[in-house]
Amino acid sequence: MDDISTGVLFSLLILLLVISGYFSGSETGMMSLNRYKLRHLANQGHRGAKRVEKLLSRPDRLIGLILIGNNLVNILASAIATIIGMRLYGDLGVAMATGALTLVVLVFAEVTPKTLAALYPERVSYASSIVLNILMKLLYPLVWFVNGITNTFLRILGLKVDSGNDSKLSSEELRTVVDEAGGLIPRRHQDMLLSILDLEKVTVEDLMVPRNEIAAININDDWKSIVRQLSHSAHGRIVLYRDTIDEVVGMLRVREAYRLMMDKNEFSKEVLLRAADEVYFIPEGTPLNIQLLKFQRNKERIGLIVDEYGDIQGLITLEDILEEIVGEFTTSIAPTLAEEVTPQADGSLIIEGSANIRDLNKSLKWDLPTDGPRTLNGLILEHLEDIPDAQVSIQIGGYQMEIVEVSENMIKQVKVLSNHLQKTG
Structure with missing residues (x-):
């Protein structure tokens, strides 16, 4: 070192501080990235996103590489600063170099690059990933060795070492993401997404037509009364029952009933029974997300909700669940x-x-x-x-x-x- 001029040492010190700032900014940028945006860009073929995602697949190795590089650079910078201080001020220069270097490192190699990286994580990470990939290949044995010691020490302390990145979101976390999307997602679409997340918290009883409001016809009524109820009904399907609604005999398809009566020129209760489908029953307490899948699986659009004793509590349709997601349809006859x-x-x-x-x-x-x-x-x-x-x-x-x-x-x-x-x- 005695043969190297003070000017060259100053130049080396500045270069080392720049490299230290690079490592500090790279660490903050990598850890500040939006992992879901990163994954989306990687799936779209973005080269920088692919490089960063590969590095982040093993965050322990990435952090190990950055810290190894940063510490080596800082130690070397400290040694050069000490030599410069001694040359300029003698023994007093050691203390002066330590204080000055600490301030310079803190401002220019830590706070400033980390702040910039936190503000622009994509720009910093995608660019720095090129150099970090090269360094990872060159220093891999050292990184592997350091990580091995670290992971072993953590296991001795009884801590679970998991290098994977668990980035799964709970429904509540996903709700927060949708809420904070702002102008990126139209408000109407945000409401629909939030309604879908709410389906598991809402049961069929919350949306059902109550028992006393179900459109139903007593098949034991006289024929004129039945015809009058059919002609005034605004529903495409009507519950048929005997005397009490708990004794359901079928779900009448009104259009099919009229077709059968006109085709056969037969107007009777027997025609109505032939036009009725088997009733689909739904246990009370069924969450809407489960019932939506059951409607799809069973190819049903309407069902009667029953309690633990088999008594009918209400009626719900596929449209009721869809309205919970997208809002009320203009064709709905229920009061808004x-x-x-x-x-x-x-x-x-x-x-x-x-x-x-x-x-x-x-x-x-x-x-x-x-x-x-x-x-x-x-x-x-x-x-x-x-x-x-x-x-x-x-x-x-x-x-x-x-x-x-x-x-x-x-x-x-x-x-x-x-x-x-x-x-x-």
């Missing part, structure tokens, strides 16, 4: 939430008692409890444990409500006061 919620001049809302709690929470950004009754009427009755009179005021979950109309043992309308439209603490 907009028809069940009427804004008032004073800012309050008049809500039908039959309104679905999940729909209210979803549309109005409320937080009413959903672990019990599924309608606003049922929620209030459960809370009061009695059928109230009109003008009774209550508070549920921080929302101030006033009973507006009660009839037929049901709460028909509820008023939610304007100053409690947002949940109070």
